[in-house]
Amino acid sequence: MTVKQALPRALAEGGETRPAQRKTPFLARLWRDAPLLLMVAPAAIVLLLFTYVPLLGSVIAFMDYVPFLGFTGSDWVGWDNFTALFSDPSFWTAVWNTVQITFLQLVLFFPVPILLAVLLNTVALPVAKRFVQSVIYLPHFLSWVIIVALFQQVLGGAGVINRFLITHGLSPFDVMSNPDTFKLLLTTQSIWKDAGWGTIIFLAAIAAIDPALYESSAMDGAGAWRRFWHVTLPGMRPIIVLMLILRLGDALTVGFEQILLQRDAVGPGAAEVLDTFVYYNGVVDGSWGTATAAGLLKGVVSLFLVLAANKIAHRFGEEGVYKR
Amino acid sequence: MSHPGRPVWLGKPKPVALALKALALVLISAVVIFPFLVVVSTSLATKQEIDANGGYVVWPTQISFDAYHQIFNGTQVARSIVISVGVTAVGTAFSLFCTVLAAYGLSRRGSLFQRGLLSFVLLTLLFGPGMIPVYLMVKQLGMLNTYWSLIIPGAVSAFNIVIVRGFIQGIPKELFDAARMDGAGEWRILWSVVLPLSKAVIAVVGLFLAVGYWNNYFSPLLYLNDTQMWPLQLVMRTFVLQNNVTSNAAAIPGYVAPPAQSVQMALVAIATLPILLVYPFLTKHMSKGMLTGAIKG
Incomplete structure (x- = not known):
């Protein structure tokens, strides 16, 4: 979530500067900075091999890629893979499921960390605040395998809730394998895992609000609700907008590991999303070209979404991810 | 009051x-x-x-460690734990090695190619390649079915480099000048000045990396065909989830009976334990370390 914010600042940071670089000849600079270049080399090589080269490798979206023939031997097929993709109903199922899940997350998940942060901020007792924080941050660090297992144990067919329903004469309801409620289940899991962790950034935003604003508004007779509405919320607005933009940029990324783990329980009709579509078509079925085409399409649309969201933010006078 | x-x-x-x-x-x-x-x-x-x-207990009246005994006496789970520990240790070390070196190498403004290399690193924050091209790259390099496939492809994150680099740039300039006066080269400065002062941020980034390696289940699923090589998360998926979420497999004749509930839950507890052990350190440092790196403008 915080990943992309680092970008704009990193280029403008201070620190030690090499003096009078223009006057030093190139070879002298090379000799002087060779150790630094050597230090960057391992990371640069890893990024080159596993980010930049594969990025170029996305051209197989325009190929009838056959692993045996490789990049050089496979035939170019133009837009055929995309045509095949668009006429594949399971692709559209994946797109529709992805959009639905993103929408649910935006409506149900997004406000939770904001509300939690506001609630936590009003806790005056430091011990209580720290305890609740420690508890609600924890699930963020657990793997999806563990999270799904925990949900299985509580909400599954033989889980705590259903045992309770059965012993009290009510009909059991297995949400873990019900396609109709699957998307709500995913959202609930996401909230359980990451809503607490998400409060960190909003708590920081609240902490940055000048306490004098609260004090003077209280002097002017504003109650708790009006202080929230006229001081807290406006103070958090830039961060909320920023988070919304970042979320929009990830609109097509909806919990790949989480869904992959539970897809078999409810079937692809309810659970197939773009990322799992790419995985099953490419790695499992070997339709490398179509799968890469779907992945490439997703990447391009995501980039476009970030840029568009940022433009909208600028129009509303917010700073967004990068400056104009 | x-x-x-x-x-x-x-x-x-x-x-x-x-x-x-x-x-x-x-x-x-x-x-x-x-x-x-x-x-x-x-x-x-x-x-x-x-x-x-009926399948679970909220508060046991009688404590029994049988489930844990069974896990540590069995071969596959015990082996997967060793594998997970190994991959986590080597992966974290390798990631930290790349990250810290790159962070220092990119910290000096005005050094040769610094701006270009920094952009090269930072651009990876904006877009990543799809799953398929990376998979084919790993295959091309002959890393399929090796533990390197779990470690190297995701070892370098621009975000981590930015965090450590930001910390290094906060070290007072005078310390570098003094070290250089004494004739220290870049490697010496990194070892004797930067590393001792950046212990805290390196520890935090290392812990986050370790949690990531420990929790990873998709990379092994993607890259390792040999079930003998599976780390804990994948074994746990097979034992705990696949016997449960898709429970119809148990009805097949001749199917090995799934482990008892307590064994499954013991597995989950064991997978959670390392996270709980490092969690106090994470909470202590994360708000400081992560916020200064990520949010403070």
């Missing part, structure tokens, strides 16, 4: 509001803690008690 963190102008808290707030906090904490309680209790419960209760 005044609370330590409560400003005077707020006046006295209303009892009803206070009670509601306390109730909300207790409920929120309970929702997080309860599943863990069920897992640990079930893993420690006896078979009779689990059967009597």
Whole structure:
């Protein structure tokens, strides 16, 4: 979530500067900075091999890629893979499921960390605040395998809730394998895992609000609700907008590991999303070209979404991810 | 009566509001803690008690460590734990090696190619390649079915480099000048000046990396065909989830009976334990370390 914010600042940071670089000849600079270049080399090589080269490798979206023939031997097929993709109903199922899940997350998940942060901020007792924080941050660090297992144990067919329903004469309801409620289940899991962790950034935003604003508004007779509405919320607005933009940029990324783990329980009709579509078509079925085409399409649309969201933010006078 | 963190102008808290707030906090904490309680209790419960209760136990009346004995005596789970520990240790070390070196190498403004290399690193924050091209690259390099496939492809994150680099740039310039006066080269400065001063941030980044390696289940699923090589998360998926979420497999004749509930829950508890062990350190440093790296403008 915080990943992309680092970008704009990193280029403008201070620190030690090499003096009078223009006057030093190139070879002298090379000799002087060779150790630094050597230090960057391992990371640069890893990024080159596993980010930049594969990025170029996305051209197989325009190929009838056959692993045996490789990049050089496979035939170019133009837009055929995309045509095949668009006429594949399971692709559209994946797109529709992805959009639905993103929408649910935006409506149900997004406000939770904001509300939690506001609630936590009003806790005056430091011990209580720290305890609740420690508890609600924890699930963020657990793997999806563990999270799904925990949900299985509580909400599954033989889980705590259903045992309770059965012993009290009510009909059991297995949400873990019900396609109709699957998307709500995913959202609930996401909230359980990451809503607490998400409060960190909003708590920081609240902490940055000048306490004098609260004090003077209280002097002017504003109650708790009006202080929230006229001081807290406006103070958090830039961060909320920023988070919304970042979320929009990830609109097509909806919990790949989480869904992959539970897809078999409810079937692809309810659970197939773009990322799992790419995985099953490419790695499992070997339709490398179509799968890469779907992945490439997703990447391009995501980039476009970030840029568009940022433009909208600028129009509303917010700073967004990068400056104009 | 005044609370330590409560400003005077707020006046006295209303009892009803206070009670509601306390109730909300207790409920929120309970929702997080309860599943863990069920897992640990079930893993420690006896078979009779689990059967009597229908598959889970909230508070065992009789403690039994049989499930843990079975796990550590069995081959596959015990081996997968060793594999996970190994991959986590080597992966974290390799990631930190690349990250810290690159962070220092990119920290000096005006050094040769610094801007270009920094952009090269930072651009990876904006877009990543799809799953398929990376998979084909790993295959091309002959890393399929090796542990390197779990370690190297995701070892370098621009975000981590930015965090460590930001920290290094906060070190007073005079320390570098003094070291250089004494004739120290870049490697010497990194070792004797930068590393000792950046211990905290390196520890935090290292812990986050370790948690990531420990929790990773998709890379092994993607890159390792040999089930003998599977780390804990994948074995746990097979034992705990696939016997449960898709329970129809158990009906097939000749199918090996799934492990008892307590063994499954013991597995979950074991996978959670390392996270719980490092968690106090994470909470202590993360707000400081992560916020200064990521949010402070």
